[in-house]
Amino acid sequence: MSTKSTLPLKIDHKSYIKTLTGDDKYLAWKQFSDAFWNSETLRSGARSEFLFRRGFLRDKWVIYGFDNNDPEYFLSDFQAAQINQANGIYANVFQDRMLLCHTLAGYCTVPEIHALRGLDAEEVSLTQAWHGHRTEAKGPAMEVMIQPLLAGPRGKAAAVRIKNGRFEGIGKSGDMELLSNIVRDWSKASRVPYLFTQNLRQGAFMQELYPDTQNRLSVILGRNLDNWDPEVIAATMRIGSARSGGNLDMVQGGLSAPVDVDTGLLGQVAQVDIDTGLSFLEEHPDTGTRIAGMTVPNWDEIRSELLRIMDESSYMRIALLDFTILEDGKLGLLGPSQLDLSAVQVHQPLLRKKVFAETMRKLTL
Amino acid sequence: MSMFVPGGVRPPGLFPAEPRVIYQTKRKNLTHEGRIGRLDRTETLNAFRDFSHAFHAHRPRLEPELGGYLHNHGFLPDKGALFGLSPELIDPENPDEHSDWLGQYLSDFQAAILPLANGRYAPAGSNRLFQWRLQRRVLPLAPLVGSRQSGRVIRHGATEGAILSRGMNTGREGLPAWHDALPGAGTGDDDDRVYIGVPCGQEAVEVTRIAVLHDPQAKLPFVLGAALLTGPLDALDAPGSAMECRRIDPETGMAGASRRFERGAVAAPETVDENSRIVPGWWPAVTAVLSGLRQLPVWAVIQLDVIDTAEGPMVVDLTDRLDVAALQLDGPVMGAEAAIRFVKEFGV
Known part of the structure; x- marks a missing residue:
């Protein structure tokens, strides 16, 4: 029995690929193709070919359970990689951490920007505290995130602690000059500018989900393109585990729980194991904390704040953002979402969300 | 503790964060x-x-x-x-x-x-709504009370005093217009607009227009030129509107002779007043503008309209399109060394 004949194939990805033009699309296609052929699972067969033709990476057969679920409603990996193009010329506004921190400063707690390293350039201090650490080897203890200025596949993120002009973290310790040199090398290797920001500390609720990682509330904001009304399309709590470490990727062991957009109620936790498949749990597999049934504190307030962010950024069509919830119950910005849409789609395929599906259809993405 | 200037402690080289050359060819001939x-x-x-x-x-x-x-x-x-x-x-x-x-x-x-010298940020830089949201922490901006996009009016804040609406995009903007309250959805023209609360109405006010470029050598923003315009806020850029204009010397904050001219008209400016005078609020305005732009080193080109209020300077307009006429009524502005460095760096 051929897989193709039993599954709907309404979008012919192969012919869709032929219609693509422009450097961005070609690059996206190359990246997808590379990623597809480099993955280890599902090496051959009709399923593999089906996935390739539909723009899904090979691990998605297991993650999305295509034995039981209709792939028609799932946003493909190839489409997901282009989701930011929905914002047209404003695509980099929410992808650039410096712009994002400044534009969201009026709505939620944003991390303070300590310094910036431009491409092929010196490091620039942007706060008095950072300047003090650098020039006089003194200043308050602080926790710092080092991340590429632009969200995306290039570069890496690291957290360090800094006190009196010395840093500790990334498996090393030393003075600020050493840290600066390390980040300069990262910047040169991956050709991206780097940003040094405050590392926001998660509040008790986020801590309870799993204490050893920075857990993330990932939201997808969109709007109805007919009347421009903003909408929270999906909210997902991404939770670490002993297997995942700091990387919350589903395939690496990260967990994901859906947040009911109306009530803030957390659903069952999804866990992926490439060998055994997708499973849903009531409790955290390592700590036993009961997660399904928990409610995000202050959800009404958080939800209206998210809607206000989207409404007042009326030039944006889609925004994918990661937040934490701070000790005071308010949103704290972590940055642009890492585009692991499987954490969202294991609970509900994105193209079943009317506003989102309409947006993708209208923009032919 | 050593003196701290955001972005200016040591030659930062931050800017451009990425190369922003507009032409690939050599940039020797600056004509x-x-x-x-x-x-x-x-x-x-x-x-x-x-x-x-x-x-x-x-x-x-x-x-x-x-x-x-x-x-x-x-x-x-x-x-x-x-x-x-x-x-x-x-x-x-x-x-x-x-x-x-x-x-x-x-x-x-x-x-x-x-x-285009604003590089990756150029498309967003011509959007006033984005400019307002981005820079509210670093510049003394007039309150943004609302915006309109695709026919939907969005309320951003409380309305106090007069509301001036401007086109959302500086590239293709409609004429500015006054409102008593935020207009309802679907009224007026269909352009995307921003609604800005200003402490003055339709009467003529003095507006300090400051053009700022990035100096590639000092790695800091500098004032390319400035002009003191007198007229209603909605008429400063409207074709056919007449206004008085004095050139401001950025070094001293002194405004030169006052000239009257009409936007777009083929006529020589008429000198109204030969005397130069001090521009009220010039130094606070320049300090606020330059220190704000240093904290957010994004723009290579930006022009700000500032009015002097009891609380200090207030920015009432931001654009990436420099006012060619008002800045140069009394002579060219691109001859300064820093301006030449700018042209050589960015190729414009």
């Missing part, structure tokens, strides 16, 4: 001819076409000789009379000298391509 010779990208060629169309749409037509001279140096027809430019100034013995002198003026065409 208009050199600039036109370097046009090799869609955006710049498009800007040249738009400039050329705007020039030819002007009525009444200029004398062919004067028209050709202005067009071929990147100026719209009104700039001839306004700046006193004429082909008769060319010394037949030494035409290059004239060309070099004329190159010190910011031409209309050059102003149209300057925003």
Whole structure:
């Protein structure tokens, strides 16, 4: 029995690929193709070919359970990689951490920007505290995130602690000059500018989900393109585990729980194991904390704040953002979402969300 | 503790965060001819076409000789009379000298391509709503009370005093208009707009217009030029509106003689008042603008309109399109060393 004949194939990805033009699309296609052929699972067969033709990476057969679920409603990996193009010329506004921190400063707690390293350039201090650490080897203890200025596949993120002009973290310790040199090398290797920001500390609720990682509330904001009304399309709590470490990727062991957009109620936790498949749990597999049934504190307030962010950024069509919830119950910005849409789609395929599906259809993405 | 200037402690080299060269070719010849010779990208060629169309749409037509001279140096027809430019100034013995002198003026065409120096940030930089949201922590902005996009009016804050609406995008903006309250959805024109609360109404006010460029050597923003405009806020850029304008010396904060001119009209400016005077609130305005821009080192080109209020300077407009006429009524602005470095760095 051929897989193709039993599954709907309404979008012919192969012919869709032929219609693509422009450097961005070609690059996206190359990246997808590379990623597809480099993955280890599902090496051959009709399923593999089906996935390739539909723009899904090979691990998605297991993650999305295509034995039981209709792939028609799932946003493909190839489409997901282009989701930011929905914002047209404003695509980099929410992808650039410096712009994002400044534009969201009026709505939620944003991390303070300590310094910036431009491409092929010196490091620039942007706060008095950072300047003090650098020039006089003194200043308050602080926790710092080092991340590429632009969200995306290039570069890496690291957290360090800094006190009196010395840093500790990334498996090393030393003075600020050493840290600066390390980040300069990262910047040169991956050709991206780097940003040094405050590392926001998660509040008790986020801590309870799993204490050893920075857990993330990932939201997808969109709007109805007919009347421009903003909408929270999906909210997902991404939770670490002993297997995942700091990387919350589903395939690496990260967990994901859906947040009911109306009530803030957390659903069952999804866990992926490439060998055994997708499973849903009531409790955290390592700590036993009961997660399904928990409610995000202050959800009404958080939800209206998210809607206000989207409404007042009326030039944006889609925004994918990661937040934490701070000790005071308010949103704290972590940055642009890492585009692991499987954490969202294991609970509900994105193209079943009317506003989102309409947006993708209208923009032919 | 050593003195701290955000972004300016040591030569940062932050800027450009990425290369922002507009032309690939060498940038030795800084005259208009050199600039036109370097046009090799869609955006710049498009800007040249738009400039050329705007020039030819002007009525009444200029004398062919004067028209050709202005067009071929990147100026719209009104700039001839306004700046006193004429082909008769060319010394037949030494035409290059004239060309070099004329190159010190910011031409209309050059102003149209300057925003490209904002690089990756250029598209967002021409959106006023984005500018307002981005810079509210670093600049003393007038309150944004609302915006309208795709027919939906969005309330951003409380309404107090008069509301001035402006086009959302500086590239294709409609005329500014006054409102008593936020208009309902679907009223008025269909453009995307921003609604800004201003402490003055339709009466004439003094507006300090400050053009800021990035100095590639000092790695810091500097004031390219400034002008003190007197007129209602909605009429400062409207075609056909008359206003008084004084050039401000950025070094001293002194405003020069007052001249009256009409936007777009082919007429020499009329001198109203020969006396120079101090610009009220100049230093607080410049300090607020420059320190704000240092904290957010994003723009290579930006122009700010600032009014002086009891609480200090208030920015009432932000744009990436420099005001060619008002800044240069009393002479060119692009001759300064930092401006030349800018042109060499970015190729505009």
